[in-house]
Amino acid sequence: MDRANEIYKKIEDLKSIRGRNQDAILAACLYIACRQEDRPRTVKEICSVANGATKKEIGRAKEFIVKQLEVEMGQSMEMGTIHAGDFLRRFCSHLGMTNQAVKAAQEAVQKSEELDIRYCYKSVLVLVAYISLATGVAEGTIRNSYKDLYPYASRIIPTSYAKEEDLKSLCTP
Incomplete structure (x- = not known):
């Protein structure tokens, strides 16, 4: 303030x-x-x-x-870069996610940044959280993000949270 x-x-x-x-x-x-x-x-x-x-x-x-x-x-005003992780804890809290799920979400966000997937930070959160209400992301954006990020699921979602067999049961976009 x-x-x-x-x-x-x-x-x-x-x-x-x-x-x-x-x-x-x-x-x-x-x-x-x-x-x-x-x-x-x-x-x-x-x-x-x-x-x-x-x-x-x-x-x-x-x-x-x-x-x-x-x-x-006389100079540019610095406001910092926004990353998915900046919002993750708060959005996960709104969803009532378990600590294990939050940790998996944090790992997934970190891995998605390492893969240099250039999507809006909210789109990455959508992959992790799937919920429109908590993130304020339109349903169409969720569907499009899922389609775009689906091929990377096995590289993004931590194996400690979901095994390879679990990932195979994900709906194909």
């Missing part, structure tokens, strides 16, 4: 937020602060506490703030 407040004060001092959606600006400050403090949240999560600001409004506000602060500071 302190970091978000600091970002807001900087942007407020520039007097360039007049007439803009205040709820979206505040939510964007929180989103940026979470990213900078290595506690990333999805825009959807931020949206749920943003007094009605939409994902689109928050996204626009974030871009505006980043651009304004980069001009002010």
Whole structure:
């Protein structure tokens, strides 16, 4: 919260937020602060506490703030990279997964990153968790991710969690 407040004060001092959606600006400050403090949240999560600001409004506000602060500071604003593992524990907790399942999911995410499968971090989580509600990923995206990642299942899913025979029983996409 302190970091978000600091970002807001900087942007407020520039007097360039007049007439803009205040709820979206505040939510964007929180989103940026979470990213900078290595506690990333999805825009959807931020949206749920943003007094009605939409994902689109928050996204626009974030871009505006980043651009304004980069001009002010004369350098690019670092927000860190998002990885699937950043969200994994929280999403698994929402699903009520066992510690063994969470550990397997963490190994699967790590292996998928080693394989350099270039998919959205949420898509990797979908392979691990399969649940649309916990991740906020559309069902179509889940189906497409499953199709794309299915060929890698034996290399991603830890053998301590699922044996080769178990993987053979996975539905083919």
